[in-house]
Amino acid sequence: MFQNDSLDLAPAVAPLRYSSSLKRLYVKDKTVIPFLLKVMSYAPYVDENLYVRAQLQFSDRQYLQDIVSRCPNHTTPDHPTNICFPNPEHVVRADGLEEVEYLNDGAKAVRFKFSIPLTGSSHGYARLRFMCPNSCPGGMNRRSTDLIFILLNSR
Numbered sequence: 001m002f003q004n005d006s007l008d009l010a011p012a013v014a015p016l017r018y019s020s021s022l023k024r025l026y027v028k029d030k031t032v033i034p035f036l037l038k039v040m041s042y043a044p045y046v047d048e049n050l051y052v053r054a055q056l057q058f059s060d061r062q063y064l065q066d067i068v069s070r071c072p073n074h075t076t077p078d079h080p081t082n083i084c085f086p087n088p089e090h091v092v093r094a095d096g097l098e099e100v101e102y103l104n105d106g107a108k109a110v111r112f113k114f115s116i117p118l119t120g121s122s123h124g125y126a127r128l129r130f131m132c133p134n135s136c137p138g139g140m141n142r143r144s145t146d147l148i149f150i151l152l153n154s155r
Helices: none
Strands: 016-019 023-025 032-038 051-058 090-094 101-104 107-113 123-130 145-152
Touching: 032 145, 051 090, 051 123, 090 107
Parallel strands: none
Antiparallel strands: 016 023, 032 123, 051 107, 051 145, 090 123, 101 107
């Protein structure tokens, strides 16, 4: 969910479109999205090994136990997006981040190193992409999803 209601609605042909009335981001698949991750309070004694876990989950209560995965058509080994990528079933992928690990621990999550904010700063960026549209049959099947970020103090 986005906190900023002042975002403009982009044209429908743009790869990103935000609806402030619905508080929803609409994204063309495989588009890199820069997320601003803000730490509300930062204690200098916190371990320098901070990581972020990004996990896609279904929004509707009846589907919360279901794992969000890519559809069968997009998980085939010969699909162009899976060449040299060992985790084709993951919907969310990290782009240009340090120490990226794809997790299969009950959810399809990605964990990456979060750079400690510089002195006086309270934010960092994560560049993520969604590899399957939510309309894919056998995958998300038009079910609404939420992207959850969790700050971890170690791996």
